[in-house]
Amino acid sequence: MRTHYCGLVDEALIGQTVTLCGWADVARNLGGLCFIDLRDHEGIVQVVAEPDADTAGNAEVIAAAAHVGYEDCLRVTGVVRKRQSVNEKIKTGRVEVVATQIELLNKAEPLPFHAHENPGEDIRLKYRYLDLRTPDMQRMMRTRIKLVQALRRWLDARGFQDIETPILTKATPEGARDFLVPARMHPGEFYALPQSPQLFKQILMMAGFDRYYQIARCFRDEALRADRQLEFTQLDMEFAWVDEKIVQDAVEGMMRDVFREVMQVELASPFPRMTYEEAMRRYGSDKPDLRIALELVDVAALVKTSEFKVFADWANHEDGRVVALRAPGGATLSRKQIDDYAAHAAKYGAKGLAWLKVEDAAKGRDGVNSPIAKFLDDATLAAILQATGAQTGDLLFFGAATYKTASDFMGALRLKLGKDLGLVAEGWAPLWVTDFPMFEWDEEEGRYVALHHPFTAPAVDDEADLRANAKTAVSRGYDMVLNGNEIGGGSIRIHRSSMQSAVFDLLGIGAEEAQGKFGFLLDALKYGAPPHGGIAFGIDRIAALMAGTESIRDVIAFPKTTTAQCLMTGAPSPVPDKQLAEVHISVREKPAA
């Protein structure tokens, strides 16, 4: 149907006849002389229909060209010639195609919006096929495709086995984020869509596959945040007979190779490494964005006897943290701006945000402007300025709360300040975060919860040791972080049944419950399960980072909205009761509160 792609017509083809297929990007009719920008996925080329003696018998062509409208689907045959007015903006800008035939393959009705408009995301999602036709969306989507291709090629070449695991899996009691699927053949029973193939990939290691990967669809039924989707895609990997170093070295090398191939950039070698403790202390985050040079500075030791009660209380609290963050040049921030930062911090748990402007560092107390200065004695003030390295023109923010809360909101503040003040360095900042706590104490539930997941191995190999030191136990989990995003998370797994039972027990999962939920795993661990570990990478996020977009929706062909809808197809939708009866369910009269 065509001899060339529109976007690849070049000077080497001058004088040749080509047949192109594409959409009319723009059509201009200049009194009998018609120009059509014909577009396919490779780009745009200019087509001309002209009443020239050299192209005799082209009255039909001109008539056809005169009726071309936006997004009409065309087949054009013509002769390539040098273009008089070169268009440097497009690849094909030195040539044009003089049409000898224009075939209208499909007429487009008036469009609901035009490519150069920004009609709002809802309209773009409704007419997704039109939105995806735009060069920018094509570029972003194709970046994702290249990423996945490069990953697969890398993995295939190294003996990783691409194995599909089920989408219709076991519903676990209390699987609060499970999507449920009623089973037609088993009235009252349900499948669940997998939140990840975690247990299946562990089973695959016990089944002798040695090295596994899957570009796996995962599902999480939860209120959507801007950067989440109900269904998302992971590069899921697992290795048998390994320790952390083997897994980390392998996937770090993979990421370097893939970024080199897709983005032509060289990531650090090796990636920096940081413990969870250090990441929280310096950056208030377990996924620090190292492109931002700002760091948190602990000042609890300086304010233990301060008159400022909030500081002193938290400085003396067993689990308290008092921390300062220097905003370079921040002394020029208005009261309104400072309030906005306080509001931002409040979203992450801050009850208040103290601040101190350094208007003239040389003047000591007289040079600072702060509601809390009066509570700080001279020595304390000087010590704080010294500890934070605050200079004339800077501003200090202070957070005081539990360690976790203070870290959270000061970490969030650091990110926002970094962006607002233009302190985010160009480039790519990967790192490993390691040595996570094994457990977190959940105040609400009054029990330990797993910081990674309950299959993560503890650093100690002895159940009694783990039980005795659960509060401070460190896991063999690790996260890969890139530019402040957790792009991968993994661990060495528990491979002995007795240790797995001990961890379930510590997590408050009784023997009977464990057997009901995870009996097949506990069984499998009894038949010679090898030591194993792995990692999973968020493909949507990595693709978005590579494509240079904030929104993962730009790298998903048919995303859902934050209200969990597909605006193009209209999913979800009501279903006749007859169909529900066939799968033995009914809609509840009263929606759950």
Add this chain to the structure above:
Amino acid sequence: MRTHYCGLVDEALIGQTVTLCGWADVARNLGGLCFIDLRDHEGIVQVVAEPDADTAGNAEVIAAAAHVGYEDCLRVTGVVRKRQSVNEKIKTGRVEVVATQIELLNKAEPLPFHAHENPGEDIRLKYRYLDLRTPDMQRMMRTRIKLVQALRRWLDARGFQDIETPILTKATPEGARDFLVPARMHPGEFYALPQSPQLFKQILMMAGFDRYYQIARCFRDEALRADRQLEFTQLDMEFAWVDEKIVQDAVEGMMRDVFREVMQVELASPFPRMTYEEAMRRYGSDKPDLRIALELVDVAALVKTSEFKVFADWANHEDGRVVALRAPGGATLSRKQIDDYAAHAAKYGAKGLAWLKVEDAAKGRDGVNSPIAKFLDDATLAAILQATGAQTGDLLFFGAATYKTASDFMGALRLKLGKDLGLVAEGWAPLWVTDFPMFEWDEEEGRYVALHHPFTAPAVDDEADLRANAKTAVSRGYDMVLNGNEIGGGSIRIHRSSMQSAVFDLLGIGAEEAQGKFGFLLDALKYGAPPHGGIAFGIDRIAALMAGTESIRDVIAFPKTTTAQCLMTGAPSPVPDKQLAEVHISVREKPAA
């Protein structure tokens, strides 16, 4: 953790120290001299623990070896040496590893079954991890993995874009085989799991992706036959700006390349082609197994005036068929065997199965043995023998019914006879079946149904023509058949909204219903949709064919049973009412009748 794979230890390593990880396949203790067959995915190597003066200090090794049991997970370090009694059955049979260290990584409890037993498929599925460890399962699963890798490599190299489409899609009213998923955020509304990405891939062509593929998970909620799964995997492909020839040439070449790479076999070039009409006439099937040389022979013209009423009735029926099938050497079949064939044919709709043994072809009527011979006059008998080429020692089966039914059961009989009589040729017999009817008349529903699907383009490009000749209309669909299996099916699609509406109308889908179900497609077709077409291949079936197994469960890591259960995890399972309430559904008190 290891220096080499067990199955790859060879003579080049003699004298070297290696560290291996694997499972104890067999362990034999011969009075202080212990042999362990250590197995990983690459194969088995013999490990020896011996009280030899040259390997001093090995009392610990012998003690460890003496306690090794089946499927214990071990790490062994030792020195490779030439083996005295060569074992030609295994790759490593010329060497053995003299252990200097044996580390028990994980003890295996007594196994529920042993690899050499056949405990029945239910037990194998429950302990899938043990079953998958066996060399035969590893070989079959890895064949599938190689197939998918080869397909991807081929497609990636040719610019096909691997694009993921949603798993949570729109529930279509009357989607009788849809899996439903209640929507948490939208009480009373549901998603459906896709039966295929058909509409999404068409939309992707309208969205400018030009060439698409996906190894796509599809779902069909129906009573399971032995060769079906609730979820299955397709290689889904679509091309923009193409006709049949472009699609067929491309994927036929792909299959040849992939079979060459994975199986080292050369498929026919080009594939034979056959219309639907010819396939039904000669083989009684739209997916003929061409490895079987037997063909159906129409004899209606010979029996129109026969005294055998069944023959005469169907021979004179507008939609009747009377057909003979020669079973070479079938004259030796017993009455019991013939009855069994009749029972087989009955499963496919036969009301009876006439037969005729040719005991001596030279003797004419006196040489045949048949309950129906007396109804056939000499000329008819002779004509039938001639038409079918029946020889002394052959048997003829006869079918008479509607064209469809007679074809179905005689086609099924042909397959069974071919296998039973050893008439299935070795090798691979691919072909294209084309020119399918556009519609089939559904007696029960009293309306046309689509033979492929409602998006398949008719051969005629004019709606009025299609409406006028719906009964005989031919579609632009095509199937790829291999050894009697439909391994791929595709078509050129409708790309104009008006034609799509006409086809919906002919299928009894009214304008309003069409808008409700497929409105987004009808919309998309209005904005310059390009001509497009594609195909989908059944990966599970192709993998099973390559692996040489009848059961697709052998090439699926975690399959479900014919009662839709995962015996390993116990899916599906009941769910607490609280969880159902959260997604606004309840279980019906009374299961649907």
